[in-house]
Amino acid sequence: MAAPAKLEIQSVEQSFLKRFGLIIGALILLGIVLIPTPEGLPIAGHRMLAILVFSVIIWMTDTISYPASAAVIMALMAFLVGISPNESDPKTIIGTAQGLRMALDGFSNTALALVGGALFIAAAMMQTGLDKRIALFVLSKIGAKTNRVLIGVILVGFILSFFVPSTTARVSCMVPIVMGIIGAFGVEHKSKFAGMMMIAVAQADSIWNVGIKTAAAQNMIALGFIEKQLGIYISWLDWFIAAVPFSIFMSVALYYVLMKMMPPETDEIAGGKEAVAKALTELGPMKSNEKKLMILSVILLGLWATEKILHPFDTSSTTIAAIAIMLLPGIGIMTWKEAQSKIPWGTLLLFGVGISLGSALLSTKAATWLAKIIVTIFGLQTMPILMILAVLSAFLIIIHLGFASATALAAAMIPIIISILQGVKTPGVNVVGMTMILQYVVSFGFILPVNAPQNMVAYGTETFEVKDFIKTGIPLTVIAYLLIMILGATYWKWLGLV
Numbered sequence: 384m385a386a387p388a389k390l391e392i393q394s395v396e397q398s399f400l401k402r403f404g405l406i407i408g409a410l411i412l413l414g415i416v417l418i419p420t421p422e423g424l425p426i427a428g429h430r431m432l433a434i435l436v437f438s439v440i441i442w443m444t445d446t447i448s449y450p451a452s453a454a455v456i457m458a459l460m461a462f463l464v465g466i467s468p469n470e471s472d473p474k475t476i477i478g479t480a481q482g483l484r485m486a487l488d489g490f491s492n493t494a495l496a497l498v499g500g501a502l503f504i505a506a507a508m509m510q511t512g513l514d515k516r517i518a519l520f521v522l523s524k525i526g527a528k529t530n531r532v533l534i535g536v537i538l539v540g541f542i543l544s545f546f547v548p549s550t551t552a553r554v555s556c557m558v559p560i561v562m563g564i565i566g567a568f569g570v571e572h573k574s575k576f577a578g579m580m581m582i583a584v585a586q587a588d589s590i591w592n593v594g595i596k597t598a599a600a601q602n603m604i605a606l607g608f609i610e611k612q613l614g615i616y617i618s619w620l621d622w623f624i625a626a627v628p629f630s631i632f633m634s635v636a637l638y639y640v641l642m643k644m645m646p647p648e649t650d651e652i653a654g655g656k657e658a659v660a661k662a663l664t665e666l667g668p669m670k671s672n673e674k675k676l677m678i679l680s681v682i683l684l685g686l687w688a689t690e691k692i693l694h695p696f697d698t699s700s701t702t703i704a705a706i707a708i709m710l711l712p713g714i715g716i717m718t719w720k721e722a723q724s725k726i727p728w729g730t731l732l733l734f735g736v737g738i739s740l741g742s743a744l745l746s747t748k749a750a751t752w753l754a755k756i757i758v759t760i761f762g763l764q765t766m767p768i769l770m771i772l773a774v775l776s777a778f779l780i781i782i783h784l785g786f787a788s789a790t791a792l793a794a795a796m797i798p799i800i801i802s803i804l805q806g807v808k809t810p811g812v813n814v815v816g817m818t819m820i821l822q823y824v825v826s827f828g829f830i831l832p833v834n835a836p837q838n839m840v841a842y843g844t845e846t847f848e849v850k851d852f853i854k855t856g857i858p859l860t861v862i863a864y865l866l867i868m869i870l871g872a873t874y875w876k877w878l879g880l881v
Contacts, residue, residue, distance in 0.1 A: 404444025412437040417465070421752070427477060428468035428749035434459050435744060439795055440688075441786040445833075450729030453736035460486040460743060485746065489738025493699040494607035498600045498734050500702035501548030504680070506725035507709055508547050510717045511672045514556040517542060519663040522564070526656055529576055529647040533583055536561065537634050540587030544598040546680045550588050551727075554837040556583045558844060563662055565846070576647035578847030582855055585841035586637050592789070592826040594630030596622035597687060597698065600734055604793040605822035607738050612745060612801050615815045619687040619698050625816075626823060628874055629866060636862045644855045672716045679705055679716070692852075729792070737794025744798050754802030762809050768881055771807060772817065772871050775800065776864060779824045787833050792827050816880025820871065827863055830856040 400407075415433035420426050435458060441452050465482030469475045477503050489495060508514035518539045525535035536557070543553045561584055565577045593600035596606070596619050610616050669677075686694065686701040709716045744750040758764050761778075779796065784791045800821050804814045828834035832842040834853050842852070875881045 395833045396743065402445040404441055404446030407444070408437045408440035408446070411440060412459075424752045425467075425470045425748055426798055427464050427470065428744075428752060430463040430467055430748040431460075431743050431747045432753065433440040434463060435740065435749070435795060438740060438791075439785075440813045442788065442791045442795075445776065445787050448729065449733040449788065449791070453729075453732045456736050456740060457483070457661065458484040459656050464743065465698075473717055473825040478635055480611055485743045486736070486739050488742045489607075489740075490735040492607045492611070492735075493697070494603040494610075494738065495731070495735050497597070498603050499731055500699070500706045501597060501600070502726050502731065503631070503722055504683075504702075505549035505552035506722050507676055507716050508556070509725055510721055511670065511676050512666065513673045513676050514543060514547055514616070515560060516663070516666055516669070516673065516821050517546065518557055518560050519659060519666070522560070523656070523659045523663050529650060530642060532564070533579065533638060533641060536580055536583045537587045537637060538741070540584065540592050541594075541630075541634065544588070544591035544595045545684055548595075548597040548599075550592055550599050551836045551840060553588050554584055556586075558840060560662070561808070562844060562846075564658060570648070572844070572846050574648060575645045576649070578851050579641045579645040579647060581841045581844050581846040582645070582852060583637065583641055585835070585838045586829060586855075586859065588636050588837050589826060589828055589835060590630050590633045590637060593633075593823045594623070594627045596626075597702075597828060599789065600730065601789040601793040601825055602822060604737055604741075604790060604798045605818065605825070608741055608797045608801060609815055609818055611742065612798065613815055613818075617815070617819065618688065618690045620692065622819070623688070625819065625875065625878060625880060629823060629863075629870060632866055633859070633863060636866075637811060637859065640858050640862070644858070646850065660667050675714075676716050679708060693730055734789075734790060734794075737790060741794055741798035745802070750798045751806075754799055754806050757799070758806045763803065764806070766807070766809060766867035768817075769868065769871055771809065771812070772820065772881065773802075773868060775803070776824045776867050779821060780827060780860060780864065783825070783828060783834060784831060786840075787835070789825050789828055789835060793822065794822065796825070797822065815879055816875065816878075820867065820875060820880060824863075824867060829863065830860045 412433045415436060416430055420429040437459070438452065438456055441447060441455070447455070461479050461483040463482070464485060465477055465479030467477050469477050498588065521530070521539045521542060522535045525531045539557060540553065543556065547553045547556065558581070561580050565572065565580065592602070596602055596617070602622075606617055615877050683701060685706045686696065687698050690696065690698060708714070710719060710722070761774055765773065766774070782796070783789070783792055797818065801818055804812060804817050828838065830853060832838040832849055838852070871881045
């Protein structure tokens with residue numbers, strides 16, 4: 384009876400936090416604003432730190448929706464920063480108009496255009512059914528042995544990460560396919576096989592969020608800050624070369640962890656291959672719009688991969704051009720009316736505000752001040768580079784346990800991480816490379832279903848328990864952490880990132 388009692392206590396705690404998180408956040412915000420401003424920190428920076436803490440609390444407690452939180456954060460920035468003294472002329476205030484401009488700053492970032500474009504591509508995939516066709520085609524070539532089906536699911540996660548630049552969309556595509564396979568195989572929804580398959584769907588997508596620059600919105604958050612704060616643009620191919628070994632090793636680790644921790648009840652399931660073939664046949668031949676989208680996606684992927692090598696066009700611009708073609712009457716793939724109902728506009732709103740929050744932390748010197756405190760507390764100032772990587776990676780893994788969105792975590796932490804790395808005195812620190820690697824850690828979210836939207840989509844199928852996700856997620860996180868350190872000492876050092 385101990386386990387159910389423990390789960391019930393956790394449920395009550397989560398319910399309490401969800402219900403009162405906004406009030407708790409508001410009271411702490413007020414408390415921080417009312418305390419004397421620390422020496423060396425501008426008043427605007429002091430208030431931005433209060434807004435940051437408030438944001439983290441409402442994101443961690445999930446007390447209000449992310450789009451609603453974005454609106455609240457914008458309002459707080461407009462007024463709290465707006466009524467703060469101007470640092471250059473303390474006798475005047477910054478003004479609410481300037482405060483609101485700071486809150487809207489993220490919406491003029493090119494990374495926002497790329498994320499918006501990615502959402503349109505995901506919508507086009509769902510509209511045409513091309514994502515489902517790709518997934519079923521790969522699975523049809525795998526066979527009916529349970530270990531081969533698991534390999535197929537991981538492989539589909541890898542392939543779709545190139546063509547569907549939205550983690551939630553990829554998982555949402557895979558879930559009904561895998562549920563269909565489970566049903567066709569005639570196994571119980573609560574079987575180890577079903578649970579293993581659905582956990583693989585979520586975890587494989589999280590793993591390939593690291594390997595592919597355009598696979599996840601949180602990567603765009605980090606890259607936006609790197610470009611704005613450090614003046615360095617990281618191309619699609621540069622990111623791929625650096626990150627893909629990690630995702631390949633982790634894909635192999637995912638296979639062995641799941642086979643060991645959740646071994647399926649049988650080695651082979653009769654009729655499995657036929658079930659997938661039947662589902663693929665039911666889709667019929669490729670439709671005109673699918674062919675158009677496939678051609679456009681391959682061209683776009685080629686443009687991403689050859690950016691700054693064969694042409695001077697950046698990822699965001701080529702993506703927007705592709706979306707424009709998709710929406711053109713006659714030759715396009717979908718209409719605006721069809722697209723708008725499939726776009727999670729709240730994600731785009733959160734993304735823009737997340738960039739604004741980080742930019743404001745930088746411009747008001749709040750990030751720099753907080754970074755100095757963290758450097759002192761952890762003793763990072765003269766640590767060896769690998770030790771700095773180890774400490775900051777562990778810090779991000781632990782704090783991610785309280786976040787339900789890697790996008791929100793990146794928005795809150797990456798500007799601070801950059802400031803921390805700029806503040807250390809260890810010679811030879813590559814701030815850009817280290818920030819990029821620590822962004823990989825932001826994408827982990829392997830331990831709890833609530834750590835990522837894609838985890839929750841898979842959990843909603845009720846094919847596995849929270850304990851199953853934790854049981855497989857902890858070893859995956861440990862392996863990922865060790866792999867970060869191993870690659871940091873070898874491959875990434877050879878590339879000059881560490």
